[in-house]
Amino acid sequence: MIQRLIIQGGTVVSTEAEIRADVIVEGERIAALTQAAQPTPEDTVIAAGGCYVLPGVIDAHTHIKLDTGIYRTADDWFTGTRAAAFGGVTTVIDFATQFPGQTFREAMDARRAEAESAAIDYALHVMVTDLPPGDEHKLGELVEMGAPSFKLYTTYRPNYYADDATILRILRASVEVGGLVMVHCENDDLVTAATQALVKRGDTGWRFHAQARPALAEQEAVARVLFLAEAANAPLYVVHCSTARSVELVRQARQRGQAAYCETCPQYLLLDERVYAGSNPEHFILQPPLRAEGEGAALWERVAGGAVDVISTDHCDYSLAQKRAKDDFTVTPGGLPGLETLLPLVYTYGCGAARGRLTMPALARMLSANPARIFGLYPQKGAILPGADADLVIYDPAAAGTVRASALHYIAQYNPYEGMPVRGAVRATISRGKVIFQAGEDDCTPGHGRYAPRRLNYNR
Ligand SMILES: [Zn+2]
CATH class of the missing domain: 3.20.20.140 (Metal-dependent hydrolases)
Structure with missing residues (x-):
């Protein structure tokens, strides 16, 4: 059975508009956007009320x-x-x-x-x-x-x-x-x-x-x-x-x-x-x-x-x-x-x-x-569309914080934006249907990432 992930109650941001919608992810892909998803007990649900749901x-x-x-x-x-x-x-x-x-x-x-x-x-x-x-x-x-x-x-x-x-x-x-x-x-x-x-x-x-x-x-x-x-x-x-x-x-x-x-x-x-x-x-x-x-x-x-x-x-x-x-x-x-x-x-x-x-x-x-x-990655990536890779970010605009190198995950122990105030925070990151970051904790695994071959189409 294909694992379903439902991102519920968020404001989905497309390249043209913001819409209230639930995003249904099946396996690695976005299956649908719907007004009122009906999760089953087997589904994983992420509540995104008050948050933006952005393309990764x-x-x-x-x-x-x-x-x-x-x-x-x-x-x-x-x-x-x-x-x-x-x-x-x-x-x-x-x-x-x-x-x-x-x-x-x-x-x-x-x-x-x-x-x-x-x-x-x-x-x-x-x-x-x-x-x-x-x-x-x-x-x-x-x-x-x-x-x-x-x-x-x-x-x-x-x-x-x-x-x-x-x-x-x-x-x-x-x-x-x-x-x-x-x-x-x-x-x-x-x-x-x-x-x-x-x-x-x-x-x-x-x-x-x-x-x-x-x-x-x-x-x-x-x-x-x-x-x-x-x-x-x-x-x-x-x-x-x-x-x-x-x-x-x-x-x-x-x-x-x-x-x-x-x-x-x-x-x-x-x-x-x-x-x-x-x-x-x-x-x-x-x-x-x-x-x-x-x-x-x-x-x-x-x-x-x-x-x-x-x-x-x-x-x-x-x-x-x-x-x-x-x-x-x-x-x-x-x-x-x-x-x-x-x-x-x-x-x-x-x-x-x-x-x-x-x-x-x-x-x-x-x-x-x-x-x-x-x-040349579109439409597999870059937009929240049915059939696209389920690469998504849930962003909470209500959060407030400050850039601190000590809270970031780089090798560098400094940050060029140190001390700058920031509005909003990433609540979850989803990579091809896998929740790789949520509620402050990551679930990253080496090798989950794949090479994405690209193809251009400049009509000259
Ligand atoms: Zn460069």
Whole structure:
């Protein structure tokens, strides 16, 4: 007999509306939404009165167990995905890195082997670092492996950097194979010049970090890559936009008819460069860096106006020891933990009382439906629909709390949002019909998470 789970009395959030409905889950799938479910004694019932029932969050940009070739985070796939479960995240789209000498299949196999302990489902983008001219058709192998999104960097010489000709070549090839190029945009020359000027002055302490990577470097690279994508007639996804102007550039391209998408992250919405003058600047070393005061408000306007497609985290779980090893931004690993706080922060500062920037359907679009659609997981994931995977979050808007690193489940013993008030709390997280978190306790098991192959459909 198929196990039934009934989520009763909640407010179900779709991409268009909030509706009062009970959600009936059979096995791993959503079976139906109904006005008045009639549970039998065999059914498991979760009372969701007063709560929102949201599609499970899909964090489309994470770096669990990250190995950059220089730094390694100390987490593993179980630790990382368990923290995600506490935060209502039911799918991560992480990255397989093509290390020097690796074929795409080797890169994918190695990353999937690491991810075998995942407690929630995962998909993989691929960091393409070595694709000589003539080999572009090999991107088709990634499409066949269910990993049709290819990440490129306009910075980080020599390991990850792709020059303009390479970017254009891979954009063109992505159209041929049915893929999507995603780009980390920072003009490498501008970043290098700004960094070298600081190094020359001896100003390499953490507090100078933001000066090394100016906003203009990001904006120029966004404009350039959009230009190349237009020439290739290729869809493009711009990762972690940290300035409103970057988002505007993407929005304008879309208005011209380009399939252009962008994401931002909570750190760029909620934090700014003033923290570099504070007592723990090392907590905030990341690329791109935090921006000027006021940029967050301008980004929120773009989020509220629908110009931002996805809010993701760029989660990297470096330890405090790694962050503090040396007061020098040039050798401090960049990245912040974020998986567990994504939903509470976006809810609090987007939808919470007195904010009113976002409707609940808009939140569901940016945290679930849009990443699922853009990256090819929809409708299996990303919405509460009959037949879809039963990936669900029950969120209680009445709860109130404060972000405390000590209450989170990362390796890092700090949190960039320490002390910030949050409204609401995750009451339960359900991954393919399994309750993996409820009432403060998790029931995560290594290996419950499965690889979710993706397929894109950009009609060009
Ligand atoms: Zn990243």
